[in-house]
Amino acid sequence: MLRILFIGDIVGAVGRKALKEELPKLISEHRPDVIIANGENVAAGKGITKVLANELFGMGIHLLTMGNHTWDQKDIFDFIDDEQRIVRPANFPEGVPGKGFITLKIKGHELTIINLQGRTFMPAIDCPFRSVDQILRQVRSKFIFVDFHAEATSEKLAMGWYLDGRVSAMVGTHTHVQTNDSRIFSQGTAYITDVGMTGPFDGILGVQKEIVIQRFLKQLPARFTIDEGKYQLNAVCIDLKTDGSAAKITPIMIHE
DSSP: OEEEEEEOEEOHHHHHHHHHHHHHHHHHHHOOSEEEEEOTTTTTTSOOOHHHHHHHHHTTOOEEEOOTTTTSSTTHHHHTTTOTTEEOOTTSOTTOSSOSEEEEEETTEEEEEEEEEOOTTSOOOSOHHHHHHHHHHHOOOSEEEEEEEOSOHHHHHHHHHHHBTTBSEEEEESSOSOOSOOEEOTTSOEEESOOOEEEESSSBTTBOHHHHHHHHHHOOOOOOOBOOSSEEEEEEEEEEOTTSOEEEEEEEEEEO
16 A cells, blocks of 8 residues: 655745644654645745755655746756656646656655646646646556646546546645545545645635735735745645555645
8 A cells, every 4th residue: 555645735934834843743643655745836925946845855745746836936947857856737838847747666666646737717738638648648657646736626626537547646736725525536536626735824825814805805916925824734645555546535634
């Protein structure tokens, strides 16, 4: 059996603080074989830097997935091609830097991690459904994990059913609120629409709540500032059988 701990979108300094405080306890309690996290919001909500990526790896995270904020920090172009522990959405146009999937050796098994980005209410990029088909034609791993970074619930559910029986697990990220729909589909794929966020507990999706409320009230542009203070950590723990199908998916929600 293989156990995956996946941590929802890490947002800013508060998200990193949550990891420092809570990840050692999660490792002790759940004893995961591999730890994956979405890192596209690590740098104050906008992308990731090499320094911050190394900070997360130093905490015990084995691999980082990304999303629509992949390119927000310009120094990512200096290291993403050489970094074997970061995957960006595989359906970015052909020729962009980085990798859309990576295969790790875990406990003598191969685990392939695929990152995809949705298109509904998101920047227009290549089709995630056709992109994942192309990847699955190449991959020989029994254990396959997909982070689908998407806005629309319908698109995430469609991808989950589309991949049922073809991958071990598909989890949704991006909307920052953990959904109460974790399940194992009929053909053995573990699923949750959104894992949630690791970051500020009292903000709105990680942003200071006053800014967001005023934007709704006045319909005027506003610069988003990441909230500070109390933290939350959202994650899922997924157990995989020897045949690559899922045995269990357990949502995790911690807050101060």
